[in-house]
Amino acid sequence: ELKVEQNPLFLSMQEGKNYTIYCNYSTTSDRLYWYRQDPGKSLESLFVLLSNGAVKQEGRLMASLDTKARLSTLHITAAVHDLSATYFCAVDVTGSGSRLTFGEGTQLTVNP
Amino acid sequence: GAGVSQSPSNKVTEKGKDVELRCDPISGHTALYWYRQSLGQGLEFLIYFQGNSAPDKSGLPSDRFSAERTGGSVSTLTIQRTQQEDSAVYLCASSLAATNEKLFFGSGTQLSVL
Secondary structure, three states: OOEEEEEEEEEEEEEEEEEEEEEEEEEOOOOEEEEEEEOOOOOEEEEEEOOOOEEEEOOOOEEEEEEOHHHHEEOOOOOOHOOEHHHHHEOOOOOOOEEEEEEEEEEEEEEE | OOEEEEOOOOOEEEEOOOOEEEEOOOOOOOOEEEEEEEOOOEEEEEEEEEOOOOOOOOOOOOEEEEEOOOOOEEEEEEOOOOOOOHHHEEEEEOOOOOOOOOOOEOOOOEEEEE
């Protein structure tokens, strides 16, 4: 059974600081997704990583994938309050994108 | 439409009643998914439709749950004889095609079973 674990589950940080969220998964996969969820809202796609070594950046967020280590990271640079949300990674082992297994989510709070 | 539309946004029902949840995917999206989000279980896959292919129902938790997709567009998730453990947010998502595409999620239906 595929397990997807995120670390940390709760993260409180100050504006301007850097931090990394980790996503480990237990079964071979080269497809990993990051989503953001604001309180009371639905999920918004951030990144789709489709190969070993893939790196994608959008604004203050950068995601990478190491399929050999079964690890993805979401790096936050110079955090701002607007980044406060819950971040989920999700892994696809079907090869078709038809079924995602999500991590527990990392609740990020950026304090002024 | 501009995004994935789900209705109702909130549904309160009594234990033992049947409920129907509706999803209108983004026009032109051939893949449609149902997920469930609850405090205890996180985000769980329920069912997946792709075009005219047989749906992947492997995530449905019991035979009380069923879903259909009519005309390759609108989908309905039906829960029969609801139980309190069915209380959750039911999220629908769609994508252009299943392979390697990001999912666009709707706002969800908050289901509360009393």
